[in-house]
Structures are given as C-alpha cells and as structure tokens.
Amino acid sequence: MSSPSSTPSGDVVPDPEIAREQEYVSMLHGRLDELREQARRRLASVLRHTGGTPQERSQRDSNIAMYTDQVAHYGAVDNGLCFGRLDLDSGEARYIGRIGIFDDEGDYEPLLLDWRAPASRPFYLATAAAPEGVRRRRHIRTRGRQVVALDDEVLDLSEAGAHGPHTRVDGITGESALFAALGASRTGRMRDIVETIQAEQDRIIRADPRGVLVVQGGPGTGKTAVALHRAAYLLYTYRQELSARAVLIVGPNETFLRYISQVLPSLAETGVLLRTLGELFPGISARRVESDDAAALKGRAAMTGVLEKAIRDRQRVPDDALEVSFDNEPLRITREIAEDARHHARRSERPHNHARSLFEIEVVHALSLELAERIGTDPYADDPLGEDDAPGDPQIMEEADLAEIRRELRADPAVQTALDWMWPVLTPQRLLGDLFTSAERIAAATPELTDAERALLLRGPDDGWTPADVPLLDEAAELLGEDDRDVDLLAEYRRRQQAAYAEGALEILHGSRPIDLEDEIDPEILTAADLLTAGILGERQDEREYRTAAERAALDRKWAFGHVIVDEAQELSAMAWRVLMRRCPSRSMTIVGDVAQTGDPAGTSSWDRVLSPYVAQRWRHVELTVNYRTPAEIMALAGQVLAEVDPAMRPPRSVRETGVPPEVRALDPAALVDEVIAAVRREAAGPEGRIGVLVPTADLATLGPLVPGAAVGAAADLDSRIVVLTVRQAKGLEFDSVVVVDPAAIVAESPRGASDLYVALTRPTQRLTVLCPGEVPKLLVP
Numbered sequence: 001m002s003s004p005s006s007t008p009s010g011d012v013v014p015d016p017e018i019a020r021e022q023e024y025v026s027m028l029h030g031r032l033d034e035l036r037e038q039a040r041r042r043l044a045s046v047l048r049h050t051g052g053t054p055q056e057r058s059q060r061d062s063n064i065a066m067y068t069d070q071v072a073h074y075g076a077v078d079n080g081l082c083f084g085r086l087d088l089d090s091g092e093a094r095y096i097g098r099i100g101i102f103d104d105e106g107d108y109e110p111l112l113l114d115w116r117a118p119a120s121r122p123f124y125l126a127t128a129a130a131p132e133g134v135r136r137r138r139h140i141r142t143r144g145r146q147v148v149a150l151d152d153e154v155l156d157l158s159e160a161g162a163h164g165p166h167t168r169v170d171g172i173t174g175e176s177a178l179f180a181a182l183g184a185s186r187t188g189r190m191r192d193i194v195e196t197i198q199a200e201q202d203r204i205i206r207a208d209p210r211g212v213l214v215v216q217g218g219p220g221t222g223k224t225a226v227a228l229h230r231a232a233y234l235l236y237t238y239r240q241e242l243s244a245r246a247v248l249i250v251g252p253n254e255t256f257l258r259y260i261s262q263v264l265p266s267l268a269e270t271g272v273l274l275r276t277l278g279e280l281f282p283g284i285s286a287r288r289v290e291s292d293d294a295a296a297l298k299g300r301a302a303m304t305g306v307l308e309k310a311i312r313d314r315q316r317v318p319d320d321a322l323e324v325s326f327d328n329e330p331l332r333i334t335r336e337i338a339e340d341a342r343h344h345a346r347r348s349e350r351p352h353n354h355a356r357s358l359f360e361i362e363v364v365h366a367l368s369l370e371l372a373e374r375i376g377t378d379p380y381a382d383d384p385l386g387e388d389d390a391p392g393d394p395q396i397m398e399e400a401d402l403a404e405i406r407r408e409l410r411a412d413p414a415v416q417t418a419l420d421w422m423w424p425v426l427t428p429q430r431l432l433g434d435l436f437t438s439a440e441r442i443a444a445a446t447p448e449l450t451d452a453e454r455a456l457l458l459r460g461p462d463d464g465w466t467p468a469d470v471p472l473l474d475e476a477a478e479l480l481g482e483d484d485r486d487v488d489l490l491a492e493y494r495r496r497q498q499a500a501y502a503e504g505a506l507e508i509l510h511g512s513r514p515i516d517l518e519d520e521i522d523p524e525i526l527t528a529a530d531l532l533t534a535g536i537l538g539e540r541q542d543e544r545e546y547r548t549a550a551e552r553a554a555l556d557r558k559w560a561f562g563h564v565i566v567d568e569a570q571e572l573s574a575m576a577w578r579v580l581m582r583r584c585p586s587r588s589m590t591i592v593g594d595v596a597q598t599g600d601p602a603g604t605s606s607w608d609r610v611l612s613p614y615v616a617q618r619w620r621h622v623e624l625t626v627n628y629r630t631p632a633e634i635m636a637l638a639g640q641v642l643a644e645v646d647p648a649m650r651p652p653r654s655v656r657e658t659g660v661p662p663e664v665r666a667l668d669p670a671a672l673v674d675e676v677i678a679a680v681r682r683e684a685a686g687p688e689g690r691i692g693v694l695v696p697t698a699d700l701a702t703l704g705p706l707v708p709g710a711a712v713g714a715a716a717d718l719d720s721r722i723v724v725l726t727v728r729q730a731k732g733l734e735f736d737s738v739v740v741v742d743p744a745a746i747v748a749e750s751p752r753g754a755s756d757l758y759v760a761l762t763r764p765t766q767r768l769t770v771l772c773p774g775e776v777p778k779l780l781v782p
C-alpha cells in the first residue's frame with residue numbers, strides 16, 4: 001500500500017505514485033465541474049423559454065427534467081468519484097468510478113468508466129487464478145478530492161512473488177480497501193459498496209433481469225447492498241425500458257427505508273420507488289400497530305375467499321319487496337326481480353362494481369315493464385269502436401317510449417337509492433371498513449374461522465389501517481373493480497380546476513393586450529386570448545405537468561413496474577406476495593432475504609412455497625455465503641442460536657476477526673436498568689461509533705426513555721449516536737456496538753423468537769454485550 005509520509009516539520013511528502021494519481025483524479029474533478037456547470041447553464045436557459053407549439057413545450061419539459069437530473073447526478077458523485085484503476089496486460093490503463101466521463105475533445109475517449117459498464121467488470125471479478133487480462137488492480141482511496149492511499153493487488157503471480165494475497169476467507173478481492181470499509185464507524189445511513197463489491201455479489205448485481213431471482217444469504221452477507229446496487233445496475237444497463245416503468249424496492253419498515261434511502265442517490269439513480277408494504281396502496285398510510293396474531297390472520301391466502309364472501313354479502317335482495325315512488329307512481333322491486341337481476345349480474349363474473357350496471361339494467365328493465373303495463377295499456381283496447389287499435393293489442397308503447405322510461409327510471413334518485421341498497425358501488429376502503437367494524441358482517445364472511453379469530457379482525461370505527469390491511473385493500477380493489485364513475489368524476493373535477501386556472505391566465509393575458517388593439521377592435525387581428533380557449537389552456541397545463549415514472553407509479557395502484565426488488569422478503573405474507581406479483585406482471589424480480597431471520601408469524605420459511613403458485617419452478621436461487629458485517633467471535637455465538645432455529649442451517653463465514661469476544665452476562669433483575677445504562681456509557685466512552693440497544697417489545701416504552709441521550713423506537717433519528725429499538729425495528733440495520741437486553745424475553749415474545757434473537761445478535765460490526773436478568777439462557781451458554 002502507498003500512503004503519504006510526513007516530514008518532521010509536518011509537511012506531507014506525497015508518494016510519487018500518489019502524486020501521479022492525484023493529477024489524474026484532479027483532472028477528472030475538473031471535468032466533472034465543467035459538466036455540472038454546463039448542465040446548470042442549459043437548465044437555466046430552457047427555464048427562460050416559454051410558449052411555442054405543444055411539441056416544443058413537451059420537448060422543453062423533457063429537457064428540464066433531463067438537465068435537473070444531470071445537475072443532481074453530477075452533484076451526487078463528488079465523493080469517491082474515481083476509486084479504481086486496472087492495468088491490463090495490453091498496457092491499457094482503465095480508471096473506474098461512480099460515473100462515466102469522456103474526453104470532450106478528439107475521439108471522446110473514456111477518461112473514467114462507470115462501475116456498471118461491462119469494461120469495469122474485471123475490477124470486481126479478476127483474481128490471480130483468473131486474471132481476465134488484468135495485471136494489476138489498484139484501489140484509489142480519496143478523502144474529498146484528495147488521494148490519500150493506494151492499494152495494489154498484482155494479479156500476475158510471476159510479479160506478485162510466490163505468495164498470493166492472504167485472506168481469512170477465500171475469494172475475497174481488494175482486501176485492504178474492503179477491510180478499511182468494513183472497519184469504519186457506522187453513520188446511521190447505509191453507504192454504497194461500489195469500491196469493494198466482491199465477485200459473488202457482482203454476479204448477482206449483474207444477473208439477467210428476466211425472471212425471478214432469489215438471493216438467500218445469512219446476516220451481513222450484503223443482501224441489501226447487493227439489491228440496491230442491482231437496481232442501479234439495471235437502470236444503467238436497461239435505461240430505456242426501466243426509466244419508463246421504474247423499479248420498485250420494497251423494504252420491511254420505514255426505519256429501514258430511511259437507513260437505505262441515501263445509497264441510491266449516491267449511486268446517482270432516481271428512477272426508483274422505495275416503499276414499505278404499508279405504503280403500496282395510493283392514498284393510504286397504514287401505520288396502526290396490531291397484534292402479530294391479527295396480522296398473521298390477515299396475511300393468510302384464505303383472506304381472498306373472505307373478501308369474496310364479504311362482497312357477496314353486500315349484494316342484497318329484499319325479503320319481500322322494495323317500494324319505490326317514481327313520478328308519484330308506486331313501484332315494487334320484488335324479491336324475484338332482485339334475485340333475477342343478481343343472478344344475471346353474478347353470472348357475468350365481472351368485478352362487483354362493473355357488474356352493477358348489469359344489475360341496474362335488469363332491475364330497470366323489469367320496472368319499465370311494470371310501468372308500461374300500468375300506464376301503457378290502451379283503455380279502449382277491447383272497444384270495437386276504438387280507432388286504429390286492433391282488438392287484442394293492448395300495448396300502445398313503442399320501444400322508443402320504453403327506452404325513455406328506462407332512462408328516466410335510471411336517473412330517478414329513489415330508484416338509485418334502492419339500487420344502492422341492493423348492489424352498492426363500493427370502494428375497497430368502504431368494503432373493508434364496513435367489514436372490520438361489524439361483528440355480523442365478519443361472521444357472514446368468515447364461516448371457516450373460529451370466534452377467537454373473528455375477534456382479531458374486529459376493530460373500532462376510528463381505528464386506522466394497519467400494514468396487513470394493505471394487501472387486503474389491494475385485493476378488494478381487484479375484486480371490486482375500479483369504479484369508473486369515480487374516475488370520471490375525478491377527471492371532470494381536474495378538468496374544471498385546470499379550466500379555472502386557465503381562466504385566470506387568460507384574464508392576465510387579456511389584461512396585458514396592447515391598448516391600441518382594444519381600441520381598433522379589428523376582427524382580422526387575432527390575439528392569443530382569442531385563439532386560446534380556457535379549455536385548451538387547461539389541457540396544456542396538463543401536458544406540462546412533469547412527473548418521473550417513479551412518481552407516477554406511486555400514485556397508480558395498477559402500475560406495472562419494470563423490475564421489483566423485495567428486501568427482507570422472508571417477512572412477507574401470502575397476501576402481500578399477491579400484491580407484489582400484481583405490480584410486476586413481467587415477473588422480473590429480485591427477491592432478497594434469509595428464511596432463518598423470519599420474525600413475522602405470517603412470514604415464510606420456504607422460498608419454494610411462496611413462489612411456486614406464481615412461477616412454478618421457474619425461479620433461480622443464488623446464495624451469499626460471506627458475512628461482511630459481524631466478526632467471527634460474535635458469529636460463533638449467533639451460530640448457537642441459529643442451530644435452535646434450524647439445526648440444518650449454517651451461519652455465513654465472517655470475513656474478519658476482531659479479537660474481541662462477545663460479553664454475555666447474568667445479572668440481578670433489579671439492577672437491569674442500571675446495568676443497561678452502564679453498558680451504554682462504557683460503549684459511548686470512545687470518540688465515535690453508533691450504539692444500538694435492542695430490547696423486548698414489552699420493555700421499549702419503559703426502558704427506552706431511561707437510556708441517556710438515546711433516540712427511541714420506530715421514528716428514532718438514525719443520526720443519533722445511541723438508539724433503543726425492538727428487534728423488529730432493527731431488522732436490516734447495523735451498529736458498531738450492540739447491547740441486547742433480556743434475550744430470554746425476546747425469545748419468549750414471539751413464536752419465531754429464536755429467529756428474532758439471531759437477528760439481534762448479528763447487528764454489531766464490532767462489539768456485542770448481552771445482558772441477561774436472572775441467568776444466561778441455555779442457548780447462549782458456550
């Protein structure tokens with residue numbers, strides 16, 4: 001490794017190699033500054049232009065979007081712009097970085113290769129055994145714009161000498177850069193790993209996007225990192241297709257999404273929508289917490305049947321008849337009419353809201369015949385003196401008259417009220433809200449459930465939605481069908497709003513007309529105000545509304561994403577899988593998780609079970625085997641707990657040792673709080689490093705506020721140095737030091753308690769303390 005040395009006077013004497021690389025890196029930063037400035041100038045210039053044809057305006061809008069993206073893109077890659085260099089056998093040197101930069105003169109030679117470009121691949125894959133034409137791989141470490149160190153790996157063994165690079169785990173590349181990254185203190189936000197992606201990770205990141213790819217891997221194997229880099233790689237490589245359809249990334253909770261939210265911008269990607277499951281139904285934010293049992297019940301695949309029954313329950317017929325007064329004429333919708341109409345509408349197998357029009361046609365038809373019978377009978381039909389009518393032809397109504405009657409019947413509020421009673425148009429929210437707040441409705445829809453299970457579904461009218469409700473709302477939306485009338489109403493409302501905006505704009509235009517024109521009133525001279533109606537202006541406003549694909553996707557329940565990535569996928573219920581599969585009809589998916597870490601009782605212990613209903617056996621399975629987070633000493637303890645979860649499972653191999661064994665201590669239960677505070681103080685005594693205190697759910701509210709300086713619970717500020725969380729809240733996160741409180745209670749709290757403890761023990765990057773009130777649980781005794 002090369003690094004600068006200091007003279008006695010303190011001046012830094014640059015290593016000549018470092019100085020050479022510094023020159024190149026400074027040149028790249030100069031080019032980056034130019035590119036950013038150029039994008040800024042272009043943005044400012046298109047923003048100044050107004051007017052033009054609709055095509056010109058639309059072109060202008062896409063330019064605005066493009067230059068805005070570029071300014072953000074160049075801004076996000078300043079740190080670590082260039083991090084690698086490959087020296088090939090051919091004598092060619094390639095520099096690798098966060099984006100591609102080309103020479104703006106001559107042949108547009110690449111000055112810096114984007115890490116995702118095919119030519120960068122040997123940086124991640126080349127080994128001494130398979131050098132892929134690479135003689136030397138160099139990691140360039142920078143601080144800001146300054147090169148601070150160089151790590152070289154010589155892959156040509158004749159040059160490297162008899163000994164290849166030594167690693168604890170086979171197959172690791174760029175060891176010193178990797179260890180520098182792994183040993184660094186955590187900040188509370190996940191960082192990108194573009195500088196040190198390992199070969200087994202690279203193969204997943206660049207795998208073919210078609211079909212379902214399952215990435216199984218133990219804790220700390222980089223599943224989340226790989227998933228995010230895969231999103232960035234796919235957007236780079238399949239830009240055309242994916243920027244139009246966007247990539248959806250689903251994570252287990254909001255804390256986790258905040259934790260990973262800055263990785264993608266720093267990878268300079270924006271065509272991605274990050275969501276928890278609870279946010280996947282537009283307009284709903286499902287935050288209410290319910291019991292695990294209730295969530296598990298709502299997650300069962302059988303809930304589709306429950307919803308179907310709940311909908312049928314809303315398709316009612318009167319016991320005898322509904323009386324309707326139409327134009328002062330009493331009409332009767334008999335049980336028979338309603339049953340016939342219902343039979344007809346159900347037989348169509350259309351979604352409930354779509355079938356309503358069939359139901360309506362049938363009922364209105366029957367009522368129109370009833371009316372025609374009454375008012376359309378010729379009183380002189382049997383009178384031989386009756387003028388034109390032939391005897392025996394009592395009907396004097398023409399089809400046109402009947403059609404008019406039907407139209408009037410349909411428009412009649414009383415008829416509509418009766419129709420709504422029998423076959424209401426329902427939104428998913430109304431169907432589910434009405435169902436869960438009524439014990440009778442629940443009973444009608446759940447003949448297979450026990451009373452105790454039914455009680456789990458019942459809630460108060462003011463209780464909000466829970467994450468487990470979201471797949472049910474989505475399923476209900478499918479079964480009900482969109483209510484087109486609502487969509488039309490919304491469109492009409494928007495059109496009016498835009499027209500109102502346009503009226504205002506026209507007034508301004510009109511007000512600014514030259515006075516002499518007003519005076520001349522020359523009919524031949526057309527002004528902008530004459531040419532533009534408010535309607536046209538309104539439509540143009542619509543055209544100008546620019547949204548990225550990810551933003552549009554967030555508002556559209558039926559959006560079909562180009563690719564879907566699911567992190568911590570083991571937690572998803574059967575109903576949740578249905579939602580995700582609907583959002584991804586192409587089945588281009590990356591599913592990332594660890595069945596040994598499943599904590600949610602509705603979650604999965606087998607990938608085959610969740611996937612086979614959708615793709616049969618047509619899914620690929622890859623495994624990550626190296627743990628980059630948790631040191632070997634701590635993994636040895638975690639391995640004991642994993643054996644309890646499933647004796648057949650093996651923990652991933654840790655890439656490093658720290659020499660610091662975990663501390664597992666029994667203590668007097670009465671002293672628990674003091675011991676927790678003392679342990680946190682001890683860990684916080686150093687200058688940096690984040691501390692996670694992981695507690696049983698039941699203790700969060702009482703213990704959390706007692707830990708000095710700690711942020712507590714789901715909404716905890718991730719930048720805080722000390723956080724107190726439940727294990728579920730800490731899923732996917734990591735800390736330099738972790739204090740696990742009362743492991744026995746964590747295990748006892750849930751049917752998947754051992755998995756929860758395994759998750760807790762695998763969060764630290766450096767140190768682990770386990771505080772056990774009473775005695776150390778058997779599964780933690782060495």
Ligand SMILES: Nc1ncnc2c1ncn2[C@@H]1O[C@H](COP(=O)(O)OP(=O)(O)OP(=O)(O)O)[C@@H](O)[C@H]1O
Nearest residue numbers: 193196197198219220221222223224225628629732
């Ligand atoms: N190639 C790599 N270079 C540097 N750091 C890495 C690399 N791979 C993983 N890491 C780091 O290892 C840690 C664990 O990664 P990550 O959170 O993605 O693992 P995970 O498999 O999702 O873990 P878990 O299942 O426990 O949530 C992170 O700090 C990540 O940045």
